[in-house]
Structure formats: structure tokens, C-alpha cells
Amino acid sequence: MEGRDQVSARQQILDRVRAALKDRQATELPGPFQAWRPEQPADTPVDGFALLLEAAGGEVVRQPNIDAAAAWLTEFTTNFDTATVGKTVPSKLVPGLESSPPEIAPLGVSMASSAIAETGSLMMNARDGRRSQLLAPTHVVFVHARDVYATFHEALSKARDDLPSAIGLHSGPSKSADIGQVMVKGVHGPARLIAVVIGDD
Amino acid sequence: MSHTVPNQYRSEAARTLRDLPKVRTSVTSATDNFNHNRLRAYGEIDTDRWRNWARDVKTHTLTNLDHYLEQAEKSLTANGVHVHWANTSADALAAIREVVSEHDLKSVVKGKSMLSEELGVNAYLEELGVHVREADLGEYIIQLLGEPPSHIVGPAIHKSLEDCQQLFHEKFGTPLDGDPDTLAQAAREALRAEFLAADLGITGGNFLAADTGTLALIENEGNIRLSTSLPRVHVAFVGIEKIVPRLEDLAGFVQLTTRAATGQPIGNYISLIQGPQHRDEVDGPEEVHVVFVDNGRTNLLADEEAWEALRCVRCGACLNICPVYRQTGGHPYGWAYSGPIGAIIAPGILGLKEAMPLPYASSLCGACTDVCPVRIPIPELLLHWRERAVEEGLAPKTEELGLRAYTALAEHPQLFSIGGSLLRKLPWQRGGRALPVLSGWTQERDAPDPSSRSFQSMWKDGIK
Numbered sequence: 001m002e003g004r005d006q007v008s009a010r011q012q013i014l015d016r017v018r019a020a021l022k023d024r025q026a027t028e029l030p031g032p033f034q035a036w037r038p039e040q041p042a043d044t045p046v047d048g049f050a051l052l053l054e055a056a057g058g059e060v061v062r063q064p065n066i067d068a069a070a071a072w073l074t075e076f077t078t079n080f081d082t083a084t085v086g087k088t089v090p091s092k093l094v095p096g097l098e099s100s101p102p103e104i105a106p107l108g109v110s111m112a113s114s115a116i117a118e119t120g121s122l123m124m125n126a127r128d129g130r131r132s133q134l135l136a137p138t139h140v141v142f143v144h145a146r147d148v149y150a151t152f153h154e155a156l157s158k159a160r161d162d163l164p165s166a167i168g169l170h171s172g173p174s175k176s177a178d179i180g181q182v183m184v185k186g187v188h189g190p191a192r193l194i195a196v197v198i199g200d201d
Numbered sequence: 202m203s204h205t206v207p208n209q210y211r212s213e214a215a216r217t218l219r220d221l222p223k224v225r226t227s228v229t230s231a232t233d234n235f236n237h238n239r240l241r242a243y244g245e246i247d248t249d250r251w252r253n254w255a256r257d258v259k260t261h262t263l264t265n266l267d268h269y270l271e272q273a274e275k276s277l278t279a280n281g282v283h284v285h286w287a288n289t290s291a292d293a294l295a296a297i298r299e300v301v302s303e304h305d306l307k308s309v310v311k312g313k314s315m316l317s318e319e320l321g322v323n324a325y326l327e328e329l330g331v332h333v334r335e336a337d338l339g340e341y342i343i344q345l346l347g348e349p350p351s352h353i354v355g356p357a358i359h360k361s362l363e364d365c366q367q368l369f370h371e372k373f374g375t376p377l378d379g380d381p382d383t384l385a386q387a388a389r390e391a392l393r394a395e396f397l398a399a400d401l402g403i404t405g406g407n408f409l410a411a412d413t414g415t416l417a418l419i420e421n422e423g424n425i426r427l428s429t430s431l432p433r434v435h436v437a438f439v440g441i442e443k444i445v446p447r448l449e450d451l452a453g454f455v456q457l458t459t460r461a462a463t464g465q466p467i468g469n470y471i472s473l474i475q476g477p478q479h480r481d482e483v484d485g486p487e488e489v490h491v492v493f494v495d496n497g498r499t500n501l502l503a504d505e506e507a508w509e510a511l512r513c514v515r516c517g518a519c520l521n522i523c524p525v526y527r528q529t530g531g532h533p534y535g536w537a538y539s540g541p542i543g544a545i546i547a548p549g550i551l552g553l554k555e556a557m558p559l560p561y562a563s564s565l566c567g568a569c570t571d572v573c574p575v576r577i578p579i580p581e582l583l584l585h586w587r588e589r590a591v592e593e594g595l596a597p598k599t600e601e602l603g604l605r606a607y608t609a610l611a612e613h614p615q616l617f618s619i620g621g622s623l624l625r626k627l628p629w630q631r632g633g634r635a636l637p638v639l640s641g642w643t644q645e646r647d648a649p650d651p652s653s654r655s656f657q658s659m660w661k662d663g664i665k
């Protein structure tokens with residue numbers, strides 16, 4: 001596939017770039033991005049995360065520990081028949097429902113590898129399974145409070161050494177304003193996103 | 202509507218204003234929303250520091266682009282991604298043809314990609330007998346209508362709710378007064394079936410981090426996440442200017458881009474893609490291809506002024522604020538990128554002759570550069586291309602003659618004064634429009650009566 005034409009296109013592009021830059025002054029790489037802002041929207045990372053995710057149409061549930069989160073899940077899932085569950089969800093948080101393929105499941109349950117206060121994002125790892133994160137109309141995502149980072153920059157720095165094939169940041173339900181500029185939810189991905197933040201009690 | 206070329210800009214803009222008044226209403230309302238939200242989102246951050254940082258990272262990357270392209274290629278290859286290089290759109294299309302024929306791919310779902318519009322990917326694949334489905338809701342609407350996108354971020358902003366109700370009624374049998382939720386649900390069901398059947402996902406790329414080979418994609422609907430997760434092959438077309446040095450730089454660029462584009466702190470879905478499915482993962486594509494596309498970008502890079510336009514992150518903020526774009530939407534511009542940014546990159550990508558008269562499709566008010574998240578000096582670059590157009594004999598002859606006449610007058614104060622007093626005596630409201638040079642100006646604008654006294658005489662008396 002990468003035959004002679006490809007090699008030459010590569011070389012031609014790099015040659016043109018070098019010719020274009022021959023007399024251009026190279027500039028320094030600035031330091032890291034620092035989310036400069038006049039005031040922080042919240043005091044703690046979990047508060048900030050909840051504030052932003054809720055503003056974007058997501059729901060946030062806080063539970064003091066994993067047992068309380070499991071009890072919440074049991075209560076929540078009484079309205080569902082089946083679920084599709086991510087591979088990295090701890091056994092205590094696997095709902096007591098029949099498992100169904102992501103293509104037909106009414107509920108997806110996932111474990112986020114981390115979350116970001118600055119943007120109200122859940123960091124979804126491909127190791128957990130992508131279909132179970134995307135196809136069901138309702139998506140419940142667990143995240144440990146200790147894994148909620150203040151900034152996007154920090155979350156990326158932590159993720160850098162063990163990157164999966166893909167990370168998806170989910171920062172609200174699927175939405176679109178493409179029809180007559182009216183906001184609708186659940187266009188392709190889940191219409192409901194519920195983040196369950198688990199404390200360390 | 203038929204697809205036009207930039208050279209038809211004046212007549213197409215006039216036609217839109219005359220024959221399609223609803224376009225102006227829809228575009229103005231949508232861009233008002235974008236502007237309102239951007240203003241609020243910029244107000245929450247120290248915008249100047251964010252924009253300076255982004256400008257400086259992009260400038261650094263562009264002035265070391267050969268280094269970062271090679272680094273990105275190395276990282277991508279190490280991640281198991283196939284890297285292709287395309288001098289031109291023909292090269293880029295050949296790359297996707299190879300992938301399609303090697304895997305015998307039949308059905309494509311696409312995330313919104315302006316670069317794929319620039320390259321003409323859809324028409325090309327359809328000629329090859331491959332089914333192509335645009336999956337972004339706005340792109341889907343205009344694909345069904347056979348129209349090109351009208352805006353970089355909101356491809357269907359020129360369509361009203363009534364337009365969509367009519368279309369969905371014909372396509373899916375939804376009620377003519379169906380609300381947006383009903384319409385979106387019909388589209389979701391139709392497109393879900395296509396997602397599950399597709400064997401190729403095609404996207405562009407908002408950014409590509411050179412050190413980890415991470416491709417970043419921004420969206421709100423989830424169609425890009427699905428397009429890059431469900432089909433067994435993923436091909437991403439990435440302009441060579443899209444590279445940023447470090448993975449962590451994505452934190453700044455993704456947030457700044459969405460704040461500038463829609464006023465959100467972040468898009469509801471961000472995909473950060475390293476490569477094909479790992480052995481410990483249950484799903485994801487078997488193969489990922491990145492096609493680095495030049496297609497005229499090195500022409501821009503070689504231009505001593507216009508290269509600054511390569512910092513663009515395609516947020517569309519300059520379109521939203523532009524008093525010229527807002528009247529007509531993007532169609533009259535005649536190619537993928539409309540508005541102020543389109544006018545300054547068209548001469549590099551299409552050639553100056555082919556891009557005419559887009560550098561003139563501006564009042565030079567400068568609002569675009571005030572909102573640009575990477576501080577591209579758009580008005581200066583519009584003037585730059587206008588100068589080049591005069592040099593190459595592409596500008597309207599009247600402009601050249603007019604400037605020469607003005608130069609002659611301005612060098613002779615007495616002639617200037619006599620000329621001025623003559624012009625003030627003309628019956629402007631009646632006759633001014635008929636003057637050969639000015640008729641081009643006055644057909645789209647009012648010519649007010651000039652002051653009864655010259656500036657010089659007012660200056661002598663002390664201006665009151």
C-alpha cells in the first residue's frame with residue numbers, strides 16, 4: 001500500500017514544507033496550557049464536575065461508597081429489563097439484570113477511568129467497551145471521586161502512559177441543534193447520561 | 202441547488218438575497234445564537250491568554266512543521282495506524298480507493314469533515330459504487346437535499362424548521378408539524394441501522410498530537426464516536442496544518458475551539474484516537490488510516506503573509522460575526538469553506554484566479570479578527586490577496602484605474618481640491634449611481650449626499 005507513489009508524495013510534501021520555512025523565523029514552543037480564568041466555578045473538583053455536567057444536560061448522583069452506589073443502582077434499574085455492561089465495571093456495580101447486546105439494550109452501564117472538573121467530562125476508556133458506552137438510550141457511568149481531576153490537562157497527563165485505542169470524553173447527553181436550531185437530545189448516542197460519583201467512605 | 206464555484210460569488214449572493222429570503226432569516230438567527238453563546242463563554246475565561254497561547258503553539262508548530270509531521274508519522278505508525286500522504290485531492294482519493302478495494306468495503310458512515318468536502322470524497326466513493334451516509338444530523342439533512350454545507354460548524358443553518366419538517370415528511374412520513382424531537386427520532390432510527398451495517402467510518406480530524414499520535418475529534422451528537430468505533434475500518438483525512446506538539450495541548454485547543462464555535466466549555470463528545478482495537482479490548486476498528494493532506498496548504502505556508510491562516514481551527518466564529526456572510530450563508534462562496542476564513546485560504550488551496558472575488562467579499566470591518574481564537578489577522582490577509590490580485594491583473598480594472606487616478610490627484614493638492622469640489626456638486630441621489638466606476642459600488646449600497654464643505658476647509662476653520 002505504501003508504494004513508491006506514497007514515498008514520493010511524502011517526500012514532496014516535506015520538501016515543500018522545508019522550502020517554505022527556509023527563511024521563516026522558527027518560534028519557541030509555549031509552556032503548558034493553564035486554563036487561565038478570573039475565577040474558578042467551584043471549590044472542589046467533584047463540585048466543579050457536577051456543575052458543568054449538569055449545565056450540559058447530564059445528571060449527577062453522589063454516593064458515599066461503592067455499596068451505596070450498588071444500592072442506588074438496584075433501585076434505579078427496577079425500570080429496566082436488561083442492560084449492557086462495560087468490561088471494567090467492578091462486580092459490585094454490575095446490575096442484577098439480564099445482560100443484552102448493546103445494539104438492543106435499553107441501558108448501558110460503564111466505568112469511567114477518570115473525570116474532569118474543568119469541562120464536566122467523563123473519560124471513557126475503550127477497554128471498557130465502546131458499544132456499551134454509545135448504543136443504549138440511557139447511560140449510567142460510575143467514577144471514583146478520587147479520579148476526578150481539576151483540569152483536562154491533568155487528566156491527559158495521567159492517561160498518557162497507558163493509552164487505549166481510544167478515549168471518549170462524554171460531557172452530556174447526545175444533542176443537536178441542526179433541526180431549525182432547536183436543541184434535541186439523544187440524536188445518536190444516549191439521551192440520558194447519569195454520572196454516579198463514588199466517594200471513599 | 203446546484204454546486205457553484207467562487208467566481209460566481211457576486212451573482213450567487215445576489216440570487217440568494219433576491220430569491221431565497223428565508224436563508225437570510227435562518228442564517229442570521231443561527232449565527233446570533235452562536236455569537237451570543239461565544240460571548241458568554243469567552244467571558245468566563247481569561248480569553249486573551251488562551252488565545253495568545255493557542256496562537257503561539259500553532260505558530261511554533263507551523264514554523265517547525267517538517268519536524269512535527271515526521272514525529273506524528275512515527276507515533277502513528279508505532280500505534281499501528283497506516284499513514285498516507287496526499288499532495289493533492291487526487292492523491293487523497295487514491296488512498297481511500299486502495300483501502301476500499303483492499304477490504305472490499307461497501308458502506309460508509311461519515312462524521313462531519315470539511316476536508317472531505319474540500320476533497321470531494323462522497324461523490325468519488327459513490328462513483329466507485331460505495332454507499333456513503335453522512336451521519337451528522339445537519340450533514341444528513343443537506344445530503345438528503347443534495348446541497349453542500351452552508352457553515353463550517355452548522356452545515357444546515359440555512360434551513361428552517363419548516364424546511365426540515367417538509368423534508369422528513371417526504372422521507373420518513375413524519376407529520377408536517379412534527380416537533381424537532383419527532384424528526385430527530387426518525388433520523389436516529391434510520392441512521393442507527395446504517396451505523397450497524399457500515400464497514401467503513403470516515404472522519405476528518407480537529408487536531409493530531411505529534412508525540413502520542415492522538416487524533417482528536419469534537420462533536421455533540423455521538424456520530425463521530427460511532428463512526429470511529431463500529432465499522433471495521435476507520436479512515437481519517439487530516440490537513441497537514443492540524444498537528445499540535447503534545448497530547449496535553451489538546452486540553453487547551455479542544456476547549457478553546459468549542460468555546461469559540463458554540464460557546465460550550467467542551468463538545469459533548471470528544472474522541473481521542475490512538476489506533477486500531479487493542480488485544481485487550483472488546484470492540485473498535487481493526488484498521489485505522491490517517492491521510493495527511495497538503496492540497497495547497499504548502500502554497501499558503503510558503504506565502505510570507507498568508508501562512509498565518511494555517512493556524513485556523515475551523516470554529517466558524519469569523520463566519521458568525523461577519524456582516525457579509527450573515528446575509529447569505531455559505532453557498533454563494535462556492536466551495537467548502539465560506540466566510541472570512543474561506544476567503545483567505547481559497548487563494549492558496551484553489552489558486553488566486555479560481556478564488557476570485559472572495560477576498561473582496563468583506564467590508565474589512567475587522568470583527569472576524571476580534572473573535573478569532575488563534576488571532577489570525579483576517580482583514581490584513583484579505584488586503585494581501587487583493588494586492589496580489591491587482592499585481593496579477595485579476596482585480597477589477599476599475600479598481601486599478603481608480604487607484605491610479607487617486608494617486609495622481611493626491612500628489613497634486615490643487616487638483617485634489619478642485620476634484621473634490623466637483624464631486625460635491627454632483628446630483629448623487631439621482632446621477633451618482635450611473636457613474637461608471639461607482640455603479641458597481643452603489644448597486645449594493647446607498648450613496649449618501651456628500652458634505653457641502655470639504656474637509657480641508659472645515660479643518661482650516663477648526664472642525665466643529
